[in-house]
Structures are given as C-alpha cells and as structure tokens.
Amino acid sequence: MGKVATRDGESLVGFTTESSCAILTYDDGPDHNETTRILSALSEKGAKATFFVLVRDLTCSISLLREILDEGNEIGLHGDTHRRLPSVTARELEHEIRDSRHLLEDVLGESVRWFRPPYGSQNIRTWRSVCDAGMFPVLWEIECRDWEDRPFSEYLQPIRDHRENGAIIALHDGFAGDPRKRPKILNRRRLTEEIIGLLQDKGMDTLAIGAADILPDCSRRTRIWLDRVDSPDEVS
Ligand SMILES: [Zn+2]
Numbered sequence: 001m002g003k004v005a006t007r008d009g010e011s012l013v014g015f016t017t018e019s020s021c022a023i024l025t026y027d028d029g030p031d032h033n034e035t036t037r038i039l040s041a042l043s044e045k046g047a048k049a050t051f052f053v054l055v056r057d058l059t060c061s062i063s064l065l066r067e068i069l070d071e072g073n074e075i076g077l078h079g080d081t082h083r084r085l086p087s088v089t090a091r092e093l094e095h096e097i098r099d100s101r102h103l104l105e106d107v108l109g110e111s112v113r114w115f116r117p118p119y120g121s122q123n124i125r126t127w128r129s130v131c132d133a134g135m136f137p138v139l140w141e142i143e144c145r146d147w148e149d150r151p152f153s154e155y156l157q158p159i160r161d162h163r164e165n166g167a168i169i170a171l172h173d174g175f176a177g178d179p180r181k182r183p184k185i186l187n188r189r190r191l192t193e194e195i196i197g198l199l200q201d202k203g204m205d206t207l208a209i210g211a212a213d214i215l216p217d218c219s220r221r222t223r224i225w226l227d228r229v230d231s232p233d234e235v236s
Pocket of ligand 1: 027028078082118119176
C-alpha cells in the first residue's frame, strides 16, 4: 500500500529532492506510431518515463504496453473516454476510474498506482473517486503544450526556463482531442530527444514517477488542484 493523499484535492506535481532529476510523463496513448518512436528515443538516451494510458482499444495495444514496461518505464491510468470527469455521472465516473483500473491491471498483471485526470480537470468528487480506488492523482508542474502546432523552439522553452529538481513534465504520445486539431508537423520523437538533451545539459536524469518516489532523499511535492479552468482546445 503506497502513501495516500490526505488533504482534499492533494495531487502530486513533483518531488522535492537533492538529486538532479526531472519526471517525464506521456498522456493519451498508447499509439502504435508515436509511442514506439518515443520508446526508442527514451531507450537511446537512457531515460525513463511514466505513460498515462487510455484503456479504450486496450486489447489492440497489449504488446505495446508490454514494451513500455519491458523498457523499464511505468504505466499509469488516464481513464477510458477522455471526458472531463467533473461532467460525468456517478456510474460513468466509476467506469472511468475503478473499472478502467481493473481492466488495465488485468492486462498488465501488476498494480496501477497513479491516475492523471484528462485535461487536468478534477473536482472534489472525482478526486475522491481516484483516491478511493487506491490511486494517487498526478498533475504536473511543466507542460510543453504539445497538443498544438507551434514553432518547435516554443515547445522547449518551459524546459529551458526550469531549474528546480523533481518537476513532473506533461507530454503526449497520443492525441485524444478533436482529430481536426491534431498537430500535423510536430515530430514527437524529436521533441523527446531535445527535452532529454536539455535536461542532461542541466545534469538532470529523467525518471518515471515510481522511481523518483523511492529515491532515499525524495519527498512528494503536492498541490491542492481542484476545478481547473481550461481553454477548450487543451488536450492534456
Ligand atoms: Zn489526455
């Protein structure tokens, strides 16, 4: 049994540590093209990450999930339908969180400890549901806005600007938004390579959440994160 969130809305956003590290996370996959490319970039750079997966189409993705784990990465849950959880019924919430966790754990054969709410959108009801299902809500401190087409250097600016150890960085290996808005020119493999390169220039290793959580000098950095107001385009 891991540590549980105790204050209403308490969510993990990073780690306080003397170790030079950052935490990479990917949402909305697995995706047969993008996830494979990102896994190969991570492997070449000696980096690890946590992948928050959607359980829709899970039976088509079992080999990909196995590949994520076999490379030393970690899998968390991002739900099923990628709807904003505060807007769903009690029964739908049960499906997005508890049923989806059981399904994912059955496929993986191991426990799933982390949950990232779609769009970073949660209220006290959905937060409690995640905690009651035995998972810890995970949000982030850095996002690169990789759900939209922008000049490449703009994706990297939040990484360049950041100095503090232990930040959780939110990225995507899939796209769960309106297909017409899917980024057309973004090379996600290159983005991963450049982010890891910038972090390495700062002397930072890249870790999955579970690996940071067991570092001896590391404590969880949490924030009360409730009722986030998003722009309609956001796809986290
Ligand atoms: Zn998402």
